[in-house]
Amino acid sequence: MTKLFATRWALVATLTMLATPAISAQQDDGAPPPSKPGKPINAGEVLSGELNTMKVRDVKNVGKRVATYQITSEPRRLPPPSGLCNLETGPETFQLVPSGDAQAAQLKTFAGKEISVKVDEIACASDPGQMSEAVITKWSLIKKQ
Template sequence: MTKRFAKRLALVATMMTLVTPALSAQQDEAPPPSKPGKPINAGDVLSGELNTMRVRDVKNGKKVATYQITSEPRRLPAPSGLCNLETGPETFQLVTSSDAQAAQLKSFVGKEISVKVDEVTCASDPGQMSEAVITKWSLVKKQ
């Protein structure tokens, strides 16, 4: 029994000598300072990959498609600013105001799109899945 214990102790000691330098090297490396994203204002174009999620509607409980653009971090106009994030929001929920807008987005899921932003705010409702919400927008055709 003593031999087994000695072997295990030697194994643990060897592992610790291998792991400890790697851990201390990781702790010494400071992450690069994060800079706030460039600002986005009404009339600007936001580009990114379009994703969709199925969420339950708060009003009637039906599952509805929610569209989201994942982009580089962006700052929103005051008073929203950085949405309580260091670099600004990276995910933007597109609110569809009609079935035509939803159908328009459905064909672009998983692809890179661009939208002209008319109205954007930080997410505030519990049902919102993104960091920021674009309530008024229009799709920009690529040329």
């Protein structure tokens, strides 16, 4: 019985010695400091980034798939009261809501490319069907010279 106890004790001691450096290494791994919040974006300012197209199911017309447009950009802070949208650095993905078929067709031609839009109305995403962190409801496309 003493031999069994001594064997188990040696095993526990060995495992403890092996685990202690690993735990301290995890704590001191030199993790980067938390990112600073992005610069603010207000109505009338320009947002630039890559335009992505996604097919999502329409909340109103259950089962119908609709194209959703999203700009991926650097983190930005929204005007109060939205602020950082419950994120440390602010949203990086912005859903563009076309106001009609003309704007939707305009976006379709720029899928996968860098675009710039003038933001007129922006808010944090709040509906379950929204695929982005923030939603731009009023905007206009800026043509590159």
